[in-house]
Amino acid sequence: MGAGTSATQLIFFITSVIIALGVVGAMFMNIESITSAAITGSKTLSEQLKTDITVINDPELIPYSNGNYTFYIKNTGKEELDKIYITVIINGSLVPDANLNKTIISGDTIWRTGDVLKIDAAISLPAGSHNLRVITENGIEDNFAFRTT
């Protein structure tokens, strides 16, 4: 009876510890993924809050030469951006990267606060009103209505 009780208690003890460790392990994995998601989410949200861009063209006079329309976009936020990930949509249609030539006026490779990004877009537009949307890597955008003659 004594040996039987001890064996039972030992089995109960080992089982309890194994179950407790399993539960703790599962909880730890959840906490770890929640923490990691919170860090990534806060970084993205913080970047979005600090990002602002403004299309500074004159809507009446968009420079056009050699089949390219030129647009000027100023970084008016507090976040450094990468010109590679800038998306351009004109009249609701995405302009492929192959048709865009992006140059930072100051000559930098990173688009810093206050710098102007020059985008030459090889597209054909009929005379009239059009709409340009420029979207940054973190989803912040600026809309610009312009006229071509």
Next chain:
Amino acid sequence: MGFSLSAVVIIFTAALMYMASIFYPLADLSYHRISQAEKDSTELMHEKLNSKIIITNWDSNNITVYNNGSITLDSSKINLIHDGVLESSFTVDPQGVWSPKTSINIDVGAATGRIKIIASNGVTDYDFK
């Protein structure tokens, strides 16, 4: 049975304390990062809403721009678009601090055309001659 329960309670308590010690500093970091970004965003909006520039005169090659807002701007960070093209060869006097209710002079190198002046935070004004 009592010993098993104690062991489980000890494991849970230690694990919860360890998890809290990992979670809290990172949650605090995230909170502060977002708070700072919200502050920056509000500041950007405040600066933009309180900025206004006006082209008051265009005489020969020289244009005068008045800071009619309540935010101090930086005259060396303005951009100029003349007839649709971004100009880089223009001079500004005085350079640097551009206080509210003061004017700056810009030598645009042209006496006619359509001019757009853009301040560092994106506020603009147009003139046509």
